[in-house]
Amino acid sequence: MKGAFLSIIATFYLSLSCQGIAKQVEVHDPAMAKDGNTYYVFSTGPGITFYSSTDLKHYQLAGRVFKNQPSWALRVAPRFDGHLWAPDILHYQHKFYLYYSVSAFGKNTSAIGVATNSTLDPKAKNYQWVDQGIVVQSIPYRDNWNAIDPAVSFDEHGTPWLAFGSFWSGIKLTQLAPNLTRLASPQRWINLARRHNSKANNEALAGDGAIEAPFIFHHQGYYYLFVSFDYCCRKMNSTYNIRVGRSHHIQGPYIDKAGVAMLNGGGSLVLQGNKDWVALGHNGVYHFNSKDYMVFHAYESADHAIQKLRILQVHWKDGWPRVNSADLNRNTTILEP
Secondary structure (H helix, E strand, O other): OHHHHHHHHHHHHHHHHHHHHOOEOOOOOOEEEEEOOEEEEEEOEEOOEEEEEOOOOEEEEEEEOOOOOOOOHHHHOOOOOOEEEEEEEEEEOOEEEEEEEEOOOOOOOEEEEEEEEOOOOOOOOOOOOEEEEEEEEEOOOOOOOOOOOOEEEEOOOOOEEEEEOEOOOOEEEEEEOOOOOOEOOOOOEEEEEOOOOOOOOOOOOOOOOOEEEEEEEEEOOEEEEEEEEOOOOOHHHOOOEEEEEEEOOOOOOOEOOOOOEHHHOOOEEEEOOOOOEEEEEEEEEEEEOOEEEEEEEEEEHHHOOEEEEEEEEEEEEOOEEEOOOOHHHHOOOEEOO
């Protein structure tokens, strides 16, 4: 009996030890897609870093999308540092489309580009990312919006739409052409969400209207607009949190649980930081294997606010998305050597 007890204790501490030394997946602004039996996570970083997994828990570093920066990057953002921001990935008509942002931090010298590929498997013979160039660009003093944080979705008629935006005048929606690589003609521009910005009249300043990272998910007759409020990228002082509103139409208006329009600063809280995770945000929602999952990054307090990949199942109650914050500690992602 004593030997069995000691064996249990030894196994317990071995488990804790393994958890302590296991390296988690460190990503910022994750986006996910599935190709065959493999999940792929793309994130902000040099050339867009991506990882692969077969179980949503154990991951391997799979490489970078771009070996070199896009040819147009420095023209758009002369201070471009090689980091491509906030990718979005989707599969459409036998092809994968990867949207990404080029920008200088805190500037709206920004553009959203798109690259295409037939497969996400780097070992496949037909694997090759082909950059299709700029989809939309923002220019200071011409545009009071920021062309970053792309997210593409389709309405009930199959029309493609691009949601994007950060600070300035908030979140925008524009229609894409059928090839998904250019804007539709004539162009259609719609305001989706914004927060009060004390510097709204100065087109050269981001201001303090902290809203970004839109993602639109369709569920049972509603389009749900997820956004991130407040501030990322400030280590332990980060305050990022996830908000949502919904509409029967992809163009809005999006209304939160309290009946406040997201164009008037509304947005119901879905998930926020706690003592273990100081901040979290830039989420996407995906339907895999008959379940909905929220994919996002979270800053871990115990690791100096290093950003970690988190994947939490979404449950729906009274027509609104819910996640269990306790899963932040349970749903660990492990980076395999």
